[in-house]
Amino acid sequence: MIWEVFRQEKPGDYHTHCGNVHAPDREMAKQFAVIQHGRRKPTESLWVVPQEEVGEVDADEVAFGGTTDKSYRWAMAYTSSTEHAKEVIASQQEQEQAEADRQRGDD
Amino acid sequence: MDVETVKERAGPREFSPADDMPEKYRKAATRMIQFHANSEIMGAYLEKPFIRQAPSIDRKLAFSAKVQDEIGHGQLLYRAAESLGIKTREEMLDELANGEGKFLNCFHYPMESWAEVPMIAFFVDGAAMRRQATLKSSSWEPYAHAMDKVCFEEGFHVKHGEDIMARMATGSRKEQQMLQDAFDEWWPRIIQFFGPTDDKSTHHDFSAEVGLKQKTNDELRNAFLDAYVPKAKSYGLEIPEYPRIEEVGDGEYHVEEDDLDWDEFFTVSKNEYEPGKGQIDSRKAAQEAVDWVRDTIEGDANLPGSQAAPAAD
Incomplete structure (x- = not known):
């Protein structure tokens, strides 16, 4: 086993x-x-x-993240000129990192 | 492990389901995480009707994604609460339905206009995020792990909420007035989000001693004001005269707590505030309306051919 x-x-x-x-x-x-x-x-x-x-589902079976443009789900989609709270900035940085990792995976 | 050992060892992400935690710790953590989970669910139900009122397709997409996220946060948190072995998710959802489950003060108030949406989606979510960022260091590891994912997603919510507010704040005079009216109404509740001042808080001491909570109500409220009073002003919002807020130097603010209605707050907290009761009942109705879905998924033990779920060992 x-x-x-x-x-x-x-x-x-x-x-x-x-x-x-x-x-x-x-x-x-x-x-x-x-x-x-x-x-x-x-x-x-x-x-x-x-x-x-262990159950597995992989990228051949499903389109992770969907097939339509969901940029509205990301903090980066919303711009404003004001200064953001530090935890909001930290969240956005994590999202930017995740998005960059995802883009790399597409290559 | 006894309570004294827990207090000695208490630190960020220190305890996990593999540790033998005393009942006092497990009950305190359950109370705190269940409250948090309930709040995610009740907040989502409060916001849900505004998906239909969103003024554009972009807003509708983003706002429905946000509401979906909040329901997901509720699920994550019920899992973290269940990991303490005190209550099951079903028990917690039933408690929420029958009015025993407690949740955040702000989600007991009705929401009527789109101008109120940023009050929740920007200010309340901003306040929540300020608190949640500190809970990444909670001593109950499953709770801290849930906060990792929640905080990751919340940045979108707060910035989208701000975007809604920015649009109204730079819109017609009528829109600006609607925004100010909503702000006047919600501002005291938003400040009360963090609960009563430390001397009146009933649960703080133990939760802090065992590392469940990282900051006091007062510290969090002041940190929120420091970040969000300037934000409100930058969008042309006028801070209401009451509760009095004093700038105590170098960008720090302090609120006169006696100016806030604590009788109302405690009525709300006990689930005895009329609009809040209606919101509890309407979520209960929604839970009952989809009972058949849960029954179908989980299998009805009375039907021939169905079998009970295997026991976890």
């Missing part, structure tokens, strides 16, 4: 996928994950998930 492994580097971080292990049950999967995926890289916590329980 294959278990997908997700590693969290620091407390409060997200668990992100880092690989998988073969194991007959959850306890063994946790032990193998500790050895195979928590040994060298900084690790706070690991999750193990049976591979067969």
Whole structure:
């Protein structure tokens, strides 16, 4: 049985996928994950998930973000000459970063 | 873990469902996150009718996207609240429907004209964002993670709200007057968004000690005023005479809290304010009207061939 492994580097971080292990049950999967995926890289916590329980949907099946122009959903679409609150600026910067990442993915 | 250990360890994103948290912490966090989730839902229901009143197709698209986002935030937050193991999402939605679920003061008031839309979509969302940005450092990790996504999306809401306001503020004299009237009516409620002053707040101490909350009501209110009083002025809005707001030097503002109607605030907070009751009931009616959808998705246990969902282990 294959278990997908997700590693969290620091407390409060997200668990992100880092690989998988073969194991007959959850306890063994946790032990193998500790050895195979928590040994060298900084690790706070690991999750193990049976591979067969993972559902996947990919870009061949759906158009992520839709097929029409949804620029109205982005902070960048609205311009004003006033100074924005710092958390609004931070949100827009994250959106700009996400949009840039998406554009790169299209190339 | 006992409460003393929780207080010692309390820090940003410190605790997750893998930790054995004391009931006092889990109840306090549930109360706070459930309130937040309820507010997202009730805010969305308050704004929803204005999708139809949007003055252009662009506004309609953007505004319906925003309302959809808010419902999504409610869902995210119910998940974060459920992760504490005190209440299920169904229990929280039922509490909201039967009038036990508490939510933000501003969403108890009726909205009648398009000029009121930016009061919510700019000022209330701006106030919410100021608070939410601090909650990215909440000690309950699922709550902080929900805030990451909420804050990511909220920048669009606030800037779109500002765009609606800017259009009216530079429109006809009638539009400007409508905007000012809406502002006069909403401004005191918006200031009360952050709740009573710290000495009157009942829940602050424990929530702060265990890191659920990062800032006090007063700190957040003042930080909001510092950013948004100049904003309002820059759009030609006149700040109402009451509550008195004093500039205490270097761009900082302070509000005379006794000028605000705290009796009304506490009536609202207890779900006893008449228009608010109507809004609770109309959301309840909406929840009941789509019961059949939930039943279809979740499967009716009484129907032949259907089976109960497998128990999570």
